[in-house]
Amino acid sequence: MKERILTGFIGGAAFLIFLYLGGKLFASLISLLTVIAYIELMKMAKIRLWSFPSLLGIVGVITPILSTFLFLGDYSFLQGFERILISVAFLLLIYIVISKNQFTFEQAGICLLGIIYIGVGFYALIDTRISSGLAYFVFILILIWTTDSGAYFTGRYIGKNRLWPSISPNKTIEGALGGVGFAILVGLLFQLFTSFFNGYMTVIWMSLLISLVGQLGDLVESAIKRYYEVKDSGSLLPGHGGILDRFDSLLFVFLILYLLQMH
Known part of the structure; x- marks a missing residue:
C-alpha cells in the first residue's frame, strides 16, 4: 500500500506539472506515454517488440502526435490520419503473406486497433489541453478521479x-x-465556486457523461487484460501496473469528448 501511494503521489505530481506547463513539454510526455502504452499492448498480445508489426505500429501511433505538435505546429490531426491507418493496414496485410501466417490477420487487427485506441486517445489529451485550456482539463481529471x-x-x-x-x-x-453520484456532486461544487460552465444542467450532464464513459474505459481495459490472462498491462508503475492501467479511463473520456467536439 505504501508503494502504491508513493508511486501515485510522485507520478500524479509529475503529470500535473507537465500538464500545467503545457505546450511541447506536455506533448513530449504524452508521446512517451503513448509509445509505452502501445508496447504494453504488444506484450499482452504476445507480439514481439522488435518485430516489423510492432515497430510499424509504434511509428503509426506516434507519428501524428510528433508531426502535429513537436515539429509542424499544425493541429489539423485527422486530415492525414486516415492515410497513416490505410498505409499501416496495407503493410500489415502484406506482412501476413511474407511471414507465411506466422503473423496472423488477428494480430494485424490488434496492431491497427491499438493505433486508434491508444494513439487517438492520447492525442485527444494534448488537443484538449491546447484547445480548451488547463481549467477544463483539470475539471475532467477531477471527475475521473472522483468517479x-x-x-x-x-x-x-x-x-x-x-x-x-x-x-x-x-x-x-x-x-x-x-x-456517478459523487462525480455529479463534485461537478456541481466545481461550478458553484468557478462558474466555469453555462448553467448547472450543463455541468450535470457533462459529469454524467464523463463518469459513465470513464467507467466504460476501465471495463474495456479489464476485458483486454482478462482476454490475455494478465493481471496488469505492465509493471512500470509499482503498485499500479502499467500506463494503460492508469490511463484507461482517461483515454476513453478524452477520446469520446474529442469525437463529440466537446474539447
Whole structure:
C-alpha cells in the first residue's frame, strides 16, 4: 500500500506539472506515454517488440502526435490520419503473406486497433489541453478521479450486486452508481465556486457523461487484460501496473469528448 501511494503521489505530481506547463513539454510526455502504452499492448498480445508489426505500429501511433505538435505546429490531426491507418493496414496485410501466417490477420487487427485506441486517445489529451485550456482539463481529471474513488468506497461498503463479473469481478452496480453520484456532486461544487460552465444542467450532464464513459474505459481495459490472462498491462508503475492501467479511463473520456467536439 505504501508503494502504491508513493508511486501515485510522485507520478500524479509529475503529470500535473507537465500538464500545467503545457505546450511541447506536455506533448513530449504524452508521446512517451503513448509509445509505452502501445508496447504494453504488444506484450499482452504476445507480439514481439522488435518485430516489423510492432515497430510499424509504434511509428503509426506516434507519428501524428510528433508531426502535429513537436515539429509542424499544425493541429489539423485527422486530415492525414486516415492515410497513416490505410498505409499501416496495407503493410500489415502484406506482412501476413511474407511471414507465411506466422503473423496472423488477428494480430494485424490488434496492431491497427491499438493505433486508434491508444494513439487517438492520447492525442485527444494534448488537443484538449491546447484547445480548451488547463481549467477544463483539470475539471475532467477531477471527475475521473472522483468517479474512481466514489465507486471504490461505495462498492466496498454497500456493494452487493456484481456489475460485470466476467470482466471485472470486484465492481458492483452500487459502486458504479456511487461513482456517478459523487462525480455529479463534485461537478456541481466545481461550478458553484468557478462558474466555469453555462448553467448547472450543463455541468450535470457533462459529469454524467464523463463518469459513465470513464467507467466504460476501465471495463474495456479489464476485458483486454482478462482476454490475455494478465493481471496488469505492465509493471512500470509499482503498485499500479502499467500506463494503460492508469490511463484507461482517461483515454476513453478524452477520446469520446474529442469525437463529440466537446474539447
